Amino acid sequence: MSINLKSPxxxxxxxxxxxPKSTDLFSPTQAFEALKNLSLGQNLISLTFKILPFRKGKPLAGSSGDLVKKWHLGWLNFDDLKDVLDGSEVSLSEDLFVYLGHENESVVYWGIDVSLGGESLVEKFGVxxxxxxxxxxxxxxxxxADDNAMGQLAIAGxxxxxxxxxxxxxxCGSCGEKLIPIEAGRRKQCIxxxxxxxxYPRVDPVVIMLVIDKENDRALLSKQSKFVPRMWSCLSGFLEPxxxxxxxxRRETWEETGIEVGEVVYHSSQPWPVGPSSMPCQLMIGFLAYASSLEINVDKKELEDAEWHxxxxxxxxLTFTEYEKAQKTAAWKVDQICKGVEKGQNVAADFSVESGELVPLFVPGPFAIxxxxxxxxxHQVVGNTSQARYTRL
Structure with a gap:
């Protein structure tokens, strides 16, 4: 089987x-003015506002009850959000909103951080x-394979x-004064x-590379202590000034494994908004790198191990059975959390799901570059930045 992804x-x-242009009805400035008017009880233009709350980096979501990978984002209109936040520690100020974009002729999307709301707010959403x-x-x-679900995931990211x-x-990094949001939260400015x-929001570039031994038809995979058992992946590291x-x-490959790299070929890239909060906006830039030396010398401070495969x-x-089981496990967790069954559970942990016949190793699922x-x-598939064909085993 194969799956066609329109984008990573x-x-x-x-x-x-x-x-959007500054004169567009859906420009951040125009949309923000409409939001301010709405907060004052003045709905002067016929716009629908859809708002996605976040708490401690987690988006609001719901489950349809169908455990075959079905979930949806918890979009609220302005009145519903106001009702939920009433009496909470979060004051509904327009400065809390960030403009996300628009759709069609009448829908504007916003994000809002309600982390100050505490557990009482969680319970209100739970109802x-x-x-x-x-x-x-x-x-x-x-x-x-679901374009709508992929789109919702991209919006949340x-x-x-x-x-x-x-x-x-x-x-402010220049004078130390406070920064305030401007342009509907898309920029900040010193007071x-x-x-x-x-x-301006900055993107942290990360190189990620599959190192290849052409002569012996092998690839270098590594593992870290935080990985689930049997999972191996590519080398990666941050770009330096x-x-x-x-x-x-070449530098990251040498530092982590002692392997020298010659030719480096660009493959594709992927936004990665699920890193730590200190680096919330990363761009993974993928390469195929061809080794000019083969002896591995692992830096144990960086990696647990690295081997040629x-x-x-x-x-x-690339056994897809493991990924499908992980999908079902994750969907089940979303459903259980929304029902309050697993309230307080740390769902950040990786899902160590096992197939009937365990493969000696597996690699990250199709969600990762x-x-x-x-x-x-x-499978000798050439990378394509617009559309690529990926194989399911």
């Missing part, structure tokens, strides 16, 4: 495909069969990146009259 997971956001779920859980539970950026970017520095992407690939072993590692780097080499 977390890319292909259906409501941010075009940057509506809605719960705050880790984005990684929704990522695993998503049916990647974009919203999380913006809201976490607001949470961590509170003060000091003598400074007024504008701050003054460094090209190719140089970063044959093409046949890597093909076996590492899967597609590995799959493209194992």
């Amino acid at each position: 997971v977390f890319a292909g956001n259906p409501i941010t495909s075009k940057t 509506r069969q809605l719960c705050f779920v880790q984005l990684t859980t929704l990522m695993v539970a998503t049916d990647w 974009h919203a999380r990146s913006l809201l976490e950026w607001h949470s961590t970017s509170r003060f 000091s009259e003598s400074c007024k520095k504008r701050i 003054g460094e090209s992407l190719e140089e970063a690939v 044959s093409r046949e072993d890597v093909k076996k590692a 590492a899967h597609h780097l590995i799959s493209s080499w194992a």
Whole structure:
């Protein structure tokens, strides 16, 4: 079987495909003015506002009760959100909202951080069969062949990146004064009259590479202590100042495994909004890197292990049974949390699901660019930034 992805997971956001002009009704400025009027009880234009609350980096979500990878984001209209927040620690200020985009002729989307609301707020949402779920859980539970679900996941990822950026970017790096949101939360500005520095959301570039031994038809896979048992993946690392992407690939490979790399070939990229809150907006930039040396010397501070694996072993590692079971497990968790069955459980943990016949190793699922780097080499599929064909075993 195979699956066609129009774009990588977390890319292909259906409501941010075009940057609106300042004169557009749906521009951030115009939409924000309409939101302010609505908060004052003045609905001057016929717009529908759909608002997605987040708490501690988790989007509000719900379950349809169908445990075959079905979930939905917990969008609320303004009145419903106001009703839920009434009496809570969160004051409904327009400065809390971030503009996410628009759809058709009348719908504007917003994100809002309600982390200050406490457990009482969680209970109020629970009455509506809605719960705050880790984005990684929704990522695993998503049916990647469902374009609508993929779009909703991309919207949630974009919203999380913006809201976490607001949470961590509170003060001006030039003068130390407070930063305030502007342009409907898409920018921030220093309050000091003598400074007024504008701050823009930044993307942290991460190189991720599959290192290949051409002569012996092998690929280098590594594992970290935080990985679930039997899971191996690609090497990766952050770009350093003054460094090209190719140089970063070679440096990280050398530092972590002692392998020297020659040719470096770009494959594809993927937004990654599920990193730590200190780095909420990462861009994974994928490469195929060809080794010019073969002896491995693992840096144990960075990796638990690294090994060469044959093409046949890597093909076996792409066993889709494990991913399908993980999808069902994650969907079940969303359903249980929304019913209050697993209230308080840490759902950030990886799902160590087992298939009937265990493969010696497996790699991250199709939600991760590492899967597609590995799959493209194992099945000789050429990477494509617009659409790529990936193989299910």
